[in-house]
Amino acid sequence: MINGTVVALSRWQFAMTALYHFLFVPLTLGLTFLLAAMETVYVTTGKQIYRDMAQFWGKLFLINFALGVSTGLTMEFEFGTNWSFYSGFVGDIFGAPLAIEGLMAFFMESTFVGLMAFGWQRLTKVQHLIVTYLVALGSNLSALWILVANGFMQDPQGAKFNPLTMRMELHDFPALLFSPDAQDKFVHTSIAGYVTASVFVLGVSAYYMLQRRHMALAKRSFRMAALFGVLATAGVITLGDALGFVGGHAQPTKLAAMEAMWHTEAPPAPFNVAAIPSQSQQRNLWTLQIPYVLTPLITHTTTQSVPGVDTLEAQAVQRIKNGIPAVEALKRLSSNPNDPQALTQFDAHQADLGYGFLVQRYAPNQDVALATNADIAKAARDVIPQVAPIFWTFRVMVAMGLLMLAFFIAAVMFTLRNDAEKHRWFLKLALWMIPVPFVACEMGWLVAELGRQPWTVYQMLPTWMAASSHTVGYMVFSLAGFLLLYSIFIAVEMYLMVKFIRLGPSAHGRESPAHGGGSAGTYAPAAMLK
């Protein structure tokens, strides 16, 4: 059995690299479409200011894009280096979307990013606009395939375990691509990126407006980001609910943890606004509840029951008992693939194979035939992920989403009246809002991934058996290396962003006083983009 510390360190390493990477991704996803919107106005109206806007925000996009790519590459290798059993077990399915992501979206994105950055003087206006849209589409398609792969881990659709090859095999690609989890997750994540970019553009524009610099660019960017953001935030909340609805059916254990529901209650169940969950006592030490709200929130009905931890653990006991014969049959098939009795036994119990694996770690000598009721009870307890972190990260994410909705509505109101610059308190608030969507995105990722535990592939492959068999020393060394390297990347990103934001748009000198332009720009880093 793989050392538990190695598994924990492998999880930490992937979590840290993914969390770092996910600081860059949402801004890339959203900023590309905002750039496309700015350039669309430039092409349709011919006004230079929109070209200046597209070039200035494009410069910040490039900084973010470069660092996003460099942090993302290592993660693809981590599947092989740190999660080799997982890669072998589901490589047939997982490899397809990952390869498409690499070949199609990634190359498409990278190629057109080059054209977008260096093509201003070489392409016609319309050609450049098409290129910008292709960059936007490419970056979001890149996210699509990653999230299809992740959707499979959350809700394995379109695949079947083959007892003769001892791995999962893809048998229905459309089911994989169009799984409800993948669809919801992609749209939720992509639009969360739009929100992130909108808050970022709005915050930086507010900074210029506070300083009364680059007013033409700032006011237009503020307006476009506010409208972009309010619609995107409404979308992200709607999709968040859809994801909860789909997840409630596909991953009831995650849902129980998100809501700190230790016991199944008669519908309509109360909603825990705040709680102090105790995993060891399997109860909430303190709660603040709103009666009758949870059931309609989760099921969109008032009569459907939402299973709590007690029910889910009881179901897990039965599924583990049913999964044990599947693992036993698999053992026999590994030594004799032509054993018809073993094959029949496996077919009868294969639905709960993953639950059989779950108890294997507690069984004497990892022989599931020797598993006692106490072992089964321990494994059944494992199916409930850590409630407190999931409960609170989910609430932080939701609170931030609602905060951003209110923020964007106020921004839209002020900008439509064309007096945003008069509300200095709001401009200062906009600056402080910049980190909010980044934190919300990180929280969302934590809810999704912590909530999937103890599984790497939900109900199929437990995390404890998915990792590679490294030494603890190797894992500690590589984890420390990644932390150091990625912290440097973050520092570089912050430095470059702040530097280029302070310098301002390169073409500022071209702004006419009629556009509200202030003093001439102090810097011309346009060479970077021409």
Add this chain to the structure above:
Amino acid sequence: MKTFWMFLVYLLIALLVIVLGIILGDIGPWYFAWLVGTVMIVLISAAGGALLDTQEEEQESSRA
């Protein structure tokens, strides 16, 4: 105070739209919704930018 009430009205409208979206889209064709929604968001944002130009031109002409 008027601004605050307007803010509340808009916030309520936004929440109503979200609730409608939730009711209508339990298991929706979300990829399609993403395509349509993204185009809509981009166009409305672009139109907002163009509208600002018109507002500023109007303000200037009224000042002149």
